[in-house]
Structure formats: C-alpha cells, structure tokens
Amino acid sequence: xxxxxxxQKIGETLDLPEDVFGGGPRITLFGFAVVKIEDFQQIIxxxxxxxxxxxxxxxxxxxxxxxxxxxxxxxxxxVKGEIHGLKLQEGETCTKG
Amino acid sequence: MYKRVKHYGRGFVRIEATGDNLEVFxxxxxxxGVVFFNTRREDKVLYAGVRLKDYAKAHEAARLAEVDVRVxxxxxxxxxxxxxxxxxxxLVGIVLILATVxxxxxxxxxxxxxxxxxxxxxxxxxxxxxxxxxxxxYRGAMDIKNLEKQLAEAxxxxxxxxxxxxxxxxxxxxxxxxxxxxVVFQGNLVAxxxxxxxxxxxxxxxxxxxxxxxxxxxxxxxxxxxxxxVELVNPAEPNHSSSEITLSTMPVAKGFVRGRTWxxxxxxxPLQEYTIAPTGLHKNGWGIKAGERVIMITHPxxxxxxxxxxxxxxxxxxxxxxxVPVEIIKLNYQETRVExxxxxxxxxxxxxxxxxxxxxxxxxxxxAQVLGRDSVVLFADDGYVRIRVQAEVxxxxxxxxx
Numbered sequence: 131x132x133x134x135x136x137x138q139k140i141g142e143t144l145d146l147p148e149d150v151f152g153g154g155p156r157i158t159l160f161g162f163a164v165v166k167i168e169d170f171q172q173i174i175x176x177x178x179x180x181x182x183x184x185x186x187x188x189x190x191x192x193x194x195x196x197x198x199x200x201x202x203x204x205x206x207x208x209v210k211g212e213i214h215g216l217k218l219q220e221g222e223t224c225t226k227g
Numbered sequence: 228m229y230k231r232v233k234h235y236g237r238g239f240v241r242i243e244a245t246g247d248n249l250e251v252f253x254x255x256x257x258x259x260g261v262v263f264f265n266t267r268r269e270d271k272v273l274y275a276g277v278r279l280k281d282y283a284k285a286h287e288a289a290r291l292a293e294v295d296v297r298v299x300x301x302x303x304x305x306x307x308x309x310x311x312x313x314x315x316x317x318l319v320g321i322v323l324i325l326a327t328v329x330x331x332x333x334x335x336x337x338x339x340x341x342x343x344x345x346x347x348x349x350x351x352x353x354x355x356x357x358x359x360x361x362x363x364x365y366r367g368a369m370d371i372k373n374l375e376k377q378l379a380e381a382x383x384x385x386x387x388x389x390x391x392x393x394x395x396x397x398x399x400x401x402x403x404x405x406x407x408x409x410v411v412f413q414g415n416l417v418a419x420x421x422x423x424x425x426x427x428x429x430x431x432x433x434x435x436x437x438x439x440x441x442x443x444x445x446x447x448x449x450x451x452x453x454x455x456x457v458e459l460v461n462p463a464e465p466n467h468s469s470s471e472i473t474l475s476t477m478p479v480a481k482g483f484v485r486g487r488t489w490x491x492x493x494x495x496x497p498l499q500e501y502t503i504a505p506t507g508l509h510k511n512g513w514g515i516k517a518g519e520r521v522i523m524i525t526h527p528x529x530x531x532x533x534x535x536x537x538x539x540x541x542x543x544x545x546x547x548x549x550x551v552p553v554e555i556i557k558l559n560y561q562e563t564r565v566e567x568x569x570x571x572x573x574x575x576x577x578x579x580x581x582x583x584x585x586x587x588x589x590x591x592x593x594x595a596q597v598l599g600r601d602s603v604v605l606f607a608d609d610g611y612v613r614i615r616v617q618a619e620v621x622x623x624x625x626x627x628x629x
Contacts, residue, residue, distance in 0.1 A: 172254050173250050173253050173254055173257075174250065175250060176249070176250060176253070176266075176268055177268050178267065178268055178269070198265055198266065198267050199263060199265070199266035199267075199275075200264070200265060201262070201263070201264060202253070202257065202262065202263040202264075202266055202275075203257065203262045203263075204257050204258070204260060
C-alpha cells in the first residue's frame with residue numbers, strides 16, 4: 131500500500147480532519163464575498179475577474195467582479211469581491227508563471 | 228484593527244508594478260517571504276501594499292521577473308518619524324511652545340478683584356501685592372488659605388474675602404462691610420411725632436420749646452444756629468495772632484429732646500371667619516417640559532375641586548454648561564377646603580388684643596421706654612370685635628430735617 135493511502139487510512143481511523151493528513155488545501159468560503167485558500171502553491175493567473183491558483187492536488191479557479199487579493203502570503207491567499215464561481219480541477223497543470 | 232495598527236507601526240508602501248510577468252513577480256516575491264495587501268490588477272498594472280521591510284525583497288523579485296516597480300505612497304509611523312525628523316525646526320518650535328506654556332502656567336499672571344463697591348480695585352490689589360499676591364509669583368509657593376486670612380486682616384473694610392486660583396489668574400472676591408447710615412448733623416432738630424417734652428438739653432442752637440410743652444409732629448424743637456467759631460490762642464506764643472477755626476460751614480442744631488408719646492394699634496376680627504386649609508390629601512402629576520411646551524403624562528388636571536398647586540422641575544443629565552433641553556415636571560396638587568372658624572366674643576377679643584399687641588410692639592422703637600399700656604374695646608357687635616391697644620412711651624423726639 132502506498133504511503134499516501136496509509137496516511138489516509140490512519141487519518142480516517144483516528145477521525146482527524148482532512149487537512150491534517152490529506153495534504154490538500156483548505157478552502158474557506160465566507161458568504162459570496164470572501165474566499166480563503168490555505169496551503170496554496172502558486173498563483174497561475176490573476177485579474178479583477180478571474181483568479182487561478184495551484185494547490186497540491188490540482189488548481190482552484192475563481193470568477194467574479196472587482197476581485198482583490200486582500201492578503202497574499204507564501205501559504206495563504208484571501209480573495210475579496212463579488213464571487214460568482216469556484217471550480218476545483220484535479221491533476222497536474224502547467225503553470226503560467 | 229490590531230493588524231492595521233501593527234502595519235501602521237511598522238510602515239508600509241503602496242507599489243505599482245508594470246510588466247507582462249506580474250504573476251511571476253508575485254510568486255517570486257512570495258517565495259522570499261513578501262506579504263502583499265489589497266492587491267488589485269488593472270490589465271498590465273498591479274497595485275499592492277507591501278510592508279516596509281519587504282520592499283527590498285519585492286524590488287529584487289521585480290528585477291528577476293522583469294517588472295517595473297515604483298512606490299506610489301509611503302504610510303505608517305516610520306515615515307511620519309522620518310518626516311518630523313526633516314522638520315526639526317517645527318518640532319523644536321512645538322516643544323518650545325509646550326515648555327513655555329508649562330512654565331508660564333506655574334506662575335501667577337494676573338490678579339483680579341470681584342465684589343468691591345466702595346473699596347477700589349487698586350487698593351485691594353496693592354494690599355495683595357504687599358502680601359505677595361502679584362503677577363510672576365510662583366504659584367506652588369503660595370499658601371492661599373493663609374494669604375486669605377492675612378488679606379482679610381489687611382482689609383478691615385471687608386467682612387469676607389476669598390482668594391481663589393483660577394488657572395494663572397488669582398481671583399480675590401470681597402464682601403464689604405455694610406456700615407449704618409451716618410447721621411448728618413445739619414439743620415434744625417424737629418419733633419419726630421407729637422408728644423409732651425419732658426427733657427430738653429441744647430448743645431448748639433436756639434431752643435424753641437420748653438419742658439412740659441406739647442409738640443406736633445414736625446415742629447421745630449431746636450433751631451439751627453450760625454456755625455460756632457472757636458478762638459484758639461496758643462499760650463506758648465503770646466505774640467502770635469489768634470486763629471479762628473470754623474467747625475462747620477452749615478448752620479446746625481445739636482441737643483437732646485425727650486418726651487412722652489403715644490402709640491396705638493387697632494384690630495378688627497369677625498366672630499365667624501372662613502379660611503382655606505389643606506385637607507392633607509395630595510397627588511403628584513408627572514410630565515415632560517421641553518422649552519415652553521409641557522406635556523403632562525399623569526394628572527394633567529387637578530384631581531381636586533379646590534387645591535394648591537406646587538410646581539417642581541427636575542433636570543435630566545447635565546454636564547457643566549450643557550444640559551438636555553428636556554426637563555421632568557412634577558405638579559403637586561394639595562387638596563384644600565374652606566373651613567369656617569367660629570369664636571365667642573371673649574375669644575375674639577382675646578385674639579384681637581393679642582394681634583393688636585404684637586402690631587403695637589412692631590411700632591414702638593427698640594430704644595423707647597414703655598411707660599404704660601392700655602386696651603380699649605371699641606365695639607363688639609354685628610359679628611365683629613374691634614380693639615385698640617395703646618402705649619405711652621418715653622423716647623427721643625428730636626430728629627434732623629432732611
């Protein structure tokens with residue numbers, strides 16, 4: 131059994147939250163106005179209507195209007211504005227940056 | 228909030244980055260630990276806030292990503308300190324002004340006087356000056372309570388003196404003594420009221436009456452004489468011519484005239500009388516008063532047919548000169564009723580005499596000697612009694628004409 135599967139099994143047995151053992155990002159949505167993505171890897175593209183970031187298991191896409199990166203640090207990104215859509219895409223993606 | 232304060236304290240810059248590789252710039256900068264705030268993009272231009280300490284790293288990332296970066300605005304405490312550092316003259320000026328105000332506030336700068344009528348402000352100020360209450364005296368060294376006592380001793384014309392520190396001003400408040408009106412010896416001595424002269428003593432002037440005479444009110448008792456001239460001869464210098472001293476320039480009468488006079492007081496009392504008396508029942512009406520407008524919430528009208536009404540206003544919330552323009556009003560209605568009082572003739576006479584005696588006591592001067600009292604029942608019929616009380620007194624008759 132590969133290590134990742136072992137990790138997941140132990141996590142499930144111990145009732146641990148997904149972000150502790152899963153290695154994936156934590157995406158928090160506050161209403162339709164704020165999205166917080168923790169544990170992201172890279173910004174792929176960014177404009178006031180479209181934000182794409184790379185996370186461990188794929189990429190996260192956001193659509194909206196007047197999008198602003200309220201706070202942007204190495205592991206955390208907070209996007210504010212009118213959020214119209216959020217799409218998660220699994221798998222390796224080519225990075226623009 | 229805490230974050231904002233923290234950022235303000237550490238300082239931050241608003242940057243504008245222009246170029247094709249803005250994402251590369253962001254990722255490069257993030258790798259070096261740069262934190263961006265409020266990052267917005269308009270086509271090929273990116274606006275973001277960067278902490279002051281991150282600026283160099285962001286600049287380096289921009290160089291690697293071939294992006295032009297320029298600073299739009301500098302904010303925060305470090306920049307404020309830097310700006311003030313450049314305006315050293317202004318800073319020194321402010322510090323100097325504050326220091327001057329602080330130093331000057333430790334001294335008395337003015338002395339003011341309140342409440343004086345006949346005493347001049349100058350006299351009070353000069354007395355205070357002698358005690359050490361004067362401009363440019365160190366306030367901390369002044370013992371106000373002690374100075375107050377000393378000033379009161381130095382100014383016997385005042386009954387009360389208070390010395391108060393009002394900032395840099397020393398306020399001296401005085402209440403002057405009220406002296407009794409002085410008798411002006413001038414003109415004739417006339418009878419204050421009708422009476423019989425018993426004692427007469429003339430010091431100056433011509434006597435117009437003699438003992439045993441009956442005098443009317445206003446009758447001249449001693450007529451004023453021309454001013455007395457006194458010749459003074461100095462025995463030590465016999466050759467020196469005598470000097471005349473005129474004591475007064477106005478004709479004046481002086482002396483005492485005492486005699487017997489009469490005072491009387493009359494009181495009429497009905498045997499049956501109606502009076503308004505409170506019954507003891509009362510009710511409160513509460514309301515609000517805004518300006519001239521009154522809105523009563525309870526008892527807008529009196530609950531009693533006959534009553535006294537007492538109005539009390541309560542102020543709600545006030546601070547120094549400011550107060551809420553709305554007041555609470557209380558109307559206290561006290562029920563009254565008309566009571567009839569019936570008296571017998573004897574009771575009415577006794578009460579009337581008592582009232583008349585007290586009225587008479589008010590008429591007789593305090594220094595007069597009462598020789599005898601007498602009461603006369605004038606009539607006691609038709610439901611009324613009328614009593615007159617009279618007193619014979621021995622008193623001073625002579626007064627000066629005005």
